Amino acid sequence: xLLTDDQKMLQETAANFLAEEGSIAKQLRHxxxxxxxxxxxxxxxxxxxxxxxxxxxxxxxxxxxxxxxxEAALVLEEIGRNLTPSPFLTTAVVATKAIEGTAxxxxxxxxxxxxxxxxxxxxxxxxxxxxxxxALEAKRQGNGFVVNGHKQxxxxxxxxxxxxxxxxxxxxxxxxxxxxxxxxxxxxxxxENVNLTDSSKxxxxxxxxxxxxxxxxxxxxxxxxxxxxRALNAGRVGAAAELVGVAAGSSAMTFDYLRxxxxxxxxxxxxQALQHRAAHLYGEIEIARAAVIKTAQMLDSGDERADLWVxxxxxxxxxxxxLAAREGVQMHGGIGMTDExxxxxxxxxxxxxxxxxxxxxxxxxxxxALSGY
Amino acid sequence: MTDLDAFRxxxxxxxxxxxxxxxxxxxxxEADYCWGGRNWTFQSDAQKHWLGVMAARGWTVxxxxxxxxxxxxxxxxAIILKEELARIGARSPLVSFGISMLGPxxxxxxxxxxxxxxxxxxxxxxxxxxxxxSEPGAGSDLAGLQTKAEDKxxxxxxxxxxxxxxxxxxxDWIFCLTRTSAESKQxxxxxxxxxxxxxxxxxxxxxxxSGNSPFCETFFDDVKVPKDQVVGEVNRGWDVAKYLxxxxxxxxxxxxxxxxxxxxxxxxxxxxxxxPLLRADIAAFDVDALAFxxxxxxxxxxxxxxxxxxxSPSMMKxxxxxxxxxxxxxxxARGGSDAIQFEQEHGGHSxxxxxxxxxxxxxGGTSEIQLNIIAKHIxxxxxx
Numbered sequence: 001x002l003l004t005d006d007q008k009m010l011q012e013t014a015a016n017f018l019a020e021e022g023s024i025a026k027q028l029r030h031x032x033x034x035x036x037x038x039x040x041x042x043x044x045x046x047x048x049x050x051x052x053x054x055x056x057x058x059x060x061x062x063x064x065x066x067x068x069x070x071e072a073a074l075v076l077e078e079i080g081r082n083l084t085p086s087p088f089l090t091t092a093v094v095a096t097k098a099i100e101g102t103a104x105x106x107x108x109x110x111x112x113x114x115x116x117x118x119x120x121x122x123x124x125x126x127x128x129x130x131x132x133x134x135a136l137e138a139k140r141q142g143n144g145f146v147v148n149g150h151k152q153x154x155x156x157x158x159x160x161x162x163x164x165x166x167x168x169x170x171x172x173x174x175x176x177x178x179x180x181x182x183x184x185x186x187x188x189x190x191x192e193n194v195n196l197t198d199s200s201k202x203x204x205x206x207x208x209x210x211x212x213x214x215x216x217x218x219x220x221x222x223x224x225x226x227x228x229x230r231a232l233n234a235g236r237v238g239a240a241a242e243l244v245g246v247a248a249g250s251s252a253m254t255f256d257y258l259r260x261x262x263x264x265x266x267x268x269x270x271x272q273a274l275q276h277r278a279a280h281l282y283g284e285i286e287i288a289r290a291a292v293i294k295t296a297q298m299l300d301s302g303d304e305r306a307d308l309w310v311x312x313x314x315x316x317x318x319x320x321x322x323l324a325a326r327e328g329v330q331m332h333g334g335i336g337m338t339d340e341x342x343x344x345x346x347x348x349x350x351x352x353x354x355x356x357x358x359x360x361x362x363x364x365x366x367x368x369a370l371s372g373y
Numbered sequence: 374m375t376d377l378d379a380f381r382x383x384x385x386x387x388x389x390x391x392x393x394x395x396x397x398x399x400x401x402x403e404a405d406y407c408w409g410g411r412n413w414t415f416q417s418d419a420q421k422h423w424l425g426v427m428a429a430r431g432w433t434v435x436x437x438x439x440x441x442x443x444x445x446x447x448x449x450x451a452i453i454l455k456e457e458l459a460r461i462g463a464r465s466p467l468v469s470f471g472i473s474m475l476g477p478x479x480x481x482x483x484x485x486x487x488x489x490x491x492x493x494x495x496x497x498x499x500x501x502x503x504x505x506x507s508e509p510g511a512g513s514d515l516a517g518l519q520t521k522a523e524d525k526x527x528x529x530x531x532x533x534x535x536x537x538x539x540x541x542x543x544x545d546w547i548f549c550l551t552r553t554s555a556e557s558k559q560x561x562x563x564x565x566x567x568x569x570x571x572x573x574x575x576x577x578x579x580x581x582x583s584g585n586s587p588f589c590e591t592f593f594d595d596v597k598v599p600k601d602q603v604v605g606e607v608n609r610g611w612d613v614a615k616y617l618x619x620x621x622x623x624x625x626x627x628x629x630x631x632x633x634x635x636x637x638x639x640x641x642x643x644x645x646x647x648x649p650l651l652r653a654d655i656a657a658f659d660v661d662a663l664a665f666x667x668x669x670x671x672x673x674x675x676x677x678x679x680x681x682x683x684x685s686p687s688m689m690k691x692x693x694x695x696x697x698x699x700x701x702x703x704x705x706a707r708g709g710s711d712a713i714q715f716e717q718e719h720g721g722h723s724x725x726x727x728x729x730x731x732x733x734x735x736x737g738g739t740s741e742i743q744l745n746i747i748a749k750h751i752x753x754x755x756x757x
Contacts, residue, residue: 001671002678255752270756272745278754279747283688287661287668294667309663316664361653367663368656371635373642 001293003074010067011074013051015081021047022084024342031085032199038159039201040085042115048088049115057096057234062109068300069234073241073292080245080321081252083342083349085200087118090156093238095119098164098231102218104183108162120160121231122151122184122205129358131166131232132176136207138167144214145169145182147207155356157203158193160186165205166228169221176225181218184210198348233299233310236357240292240317243353247285247317247324250346254278254328261333274331281327288313288320308370315363318354325350380450384457391426393419397462399632402722403587406468409498411545427466428497434472437480441488442496448677459633470539471495471502473624475548478564478617482605491566503569504621505535505549505591506614512537513742515550516559516611520593522551529553529565529603531573531596537736541576541589544569548617554608564610567598583728584715618738619683622690623676625737628730629665629693631700636662640707647707655703658696665696684750691743694733701727 003011021027021044031039048054056072058064065071072093079088091112098121099105111117123131136149147167157163163184171178190206219227255278258269268274295313298306325347329336336343354360396419400406407413407420415421427433430444436451437443446454476495479488494500511518520533531551541547546568554561569576573596578586605613637643637655672689675681705712705727712723734740748754 001667001674002680255754258754267755269754275748275752275754276741276744278752279688279744280691282747282752283692286685286688287664287692290668290671291664293671309667312660312663312667315660319660364653364656364660367635367659368637368642368652371638371659373635373637373640373647373652373655 001290001297003070003293007071007074010071011078014053014075014078017047017051018078018082018084022079022082022086024083024345028083028085028199028345037193037201038156039199040087040156040159044084045086045118046115048086048092049113053088054092054115055109055113056092057100058092058105058109058113059100062105063113064109069237069296070293070300072234072238073296076238076241077245077248077289077292080242080247080349080353081249083198083246083249083345087156087159089235089238089242090121090160091117091119094121094231094235095162095164097234098181098227099183099218100227100230102227103215104218107183111161117161118156118159120154120157120163121235122154122157122163122165123228123232123357124153125149125151127152129355129362131228133173134166134168134179135173136165136167138169138180138182138212140169141211144216145212147182147184147210147212149207151205151207153202153355154191154205155200155202157186157205158191158201162186163189163205164218164231165189166224171222178222179224179228180221181224181227182212182216183218184212184216188212196352198345198352200352229307232357233306236310236314236363237292237295237299239353239356240288240313241296243317243321243350244285244289244292246346246350246353247288247321250321250324250328250343250350251278251281251285253343253346254281254324254331257332268331277327277331281324284320284323288317291316308367311358311363311366311370314358315360315367318350318360318363321346321350322354377449377453381453381457384454385460388457388461388463391423392461392463393423395419396423396464396466398464399462400464402726405464407464407466407498408501408540408543409467409469410501410543411499412543413498413501423464424466424498431496433467433469433498434476434492434496437476437492437496441480442493448674452674467498469495469498469501470504471500474504474617474621475502477620478548478613479604481616482564482613486601487604500545501540501543503538503541503544503547503591505538505541505547507537508534509536513739515614515738516562518550518552518562520549520551522553522563522565522598524553525597528600529598531565531567531593531598533593535591535593536579536588538576538589538591539587539736541569541591542578547574547591548604550610550614553610557608559611561608562610562614563607564604564613565598566602566604567596571596571598573597581729581732583725585725585729587729619686621737622686622743623672625733626669626672626686626689626693628733629662629689629696630669631662631697633666635659636700636703640704642707651703651706655707658699658703662696662700665692668692682751684746687738687743687746688751690737691734691740691747695740697733698730701730 055064056067060066138145138147165182165184169180192204261268291313295309298309328343332343335341432444435444435446435454439445508518522529522531549565553563573594575592576589579588580586708723
């Protein structure tokens, strides 16, 4: 459960880079206040590329860093701490995993590495995450497929060069067999961009008789569940790591406030009522981080219990980030309700990441189901 | 095959050959533990055999040095042993405050002579220790203790009273905080070791709400203690006491694990139809409990590597005990009217365990004291 020296070095590199270049003022507020359609800056994504971070999960044989979920989690915690908007999770972690080992990897890895391409993953079809209920229809037609239906909450779809789209080629909603992944160029589907609470973007993606060639298939026809699960697991533990960062960043800001804000002629951090809540929050964040690291290490070692732990990590991290953000706003008092202060931005980010790839109730239910009850 | 793989294979084979089947059954209650000591009666031949073979290998204290009765294992080997023991569901061969509390303090603060004398006895389960910390007037404010040890030239003369002494009535020796100077609160405390059979020592069990009496009042009336039975420097016993408390808190936090695994599975929610709202609460609990299990593994690794904050056992103790209380509340909710039966023989330990668990967040420093410690030493909040 300890980090290796290499992992600590990566963590330090990411921490310095994101604190400097990925700060709230330079990125999140800048792109929000200039009404950027992407919600993130392409120049920063290129800088990720220069550091090699865009290729964190790309195999060394393809010039990537060839690292695992554990290393991605270290970078994502720093992203969360700085609320840095970027395609790191969607592209470098999730989509990279989805196309791993296929012809699409050869096509996309070079432009991911350089920080030019952004990819998205389209899974959800309603306001609740339920991948096994997938209904988007991809029917065989000639040599290819014709796709009808819709996806939603497709993060950064409007900025993506390609959307990894999970569709049903056989079976019916509820089956995990019969799912196929397709590489869908953004301009062939109708993408309706939506502003989310935290100023990031997600889209509805509408398919009306969209024709795809056979070579759009990622991996095997009807065999998409395995790569989808791999991508979702990477995304879930990644989002959990980012949530731990959100909790850590928000709580650091709050604890500083307790040490400097005076009322009744005292620093408010002298009040035991606040000390105990702060101490409780500290422990919860440590616990969430431990769950994320253990889960990431299990994914990296191919542990058979990793599915269960992915849900533990996501549910716990979302729960704790929510606590940290709520306590942050409350302990800041009136200033915490203002747009001018940064603490409220953590609340918004936590809400979005909490939903991504399944919210708390989805994952608690999955923990119960995978534990046999 | 790496050295560690070879160690795992050897360990697995040895455990297969040496751990009796009876010692692979889940512990049903505290009565199944092996505490050892001068007056210990083994509950079975299997229990005796298991302690004997494990102690002979030094595996009751796997990571203590071999010179002091330990196994001399590296941290990595110790983890493998723990995993292999867990894999076959092996019971702990010996449960002991000597192992979990006094031993680590002696390893850090004891003289070479003290280590060679006391530690092997602990490792073999020959001496059962109890902890003389709390007093009627010194609970959360532990450093306010008044039990006096006067320097009488060739011995200490101890007078006073302790309370909440776990199993004092069954213990052979006590490690005891005493006041040797009135000049400073924390700087006038000394850490003494003495035999509970010394004239002037008496104990009286305290009946708890759970119906059991795991704690005693302990009285000292002109108890003579040899001068060399002090651990650390005279008047510097608070350092020893705090270090030991860290280990005690780490030990207590272990109850947050509840033996590991999923509560929903243990409560057979899949077999007996369950209220969906209760299932939801249990699933939420299982998320927290598994996350705490990860924390526990990470804490141990970090502690051994010197990467953990010195006050982090307070966080572990707080989280683990609050979790165990929740586990017991849910077990009671699941059990319904069966769970409130107060008859141990009707298969229901639920009510006893539930009532006992209320002490978890009090003993070893209350939850509120742990939160104070985190606020002061980790978060460095003002005035804490």
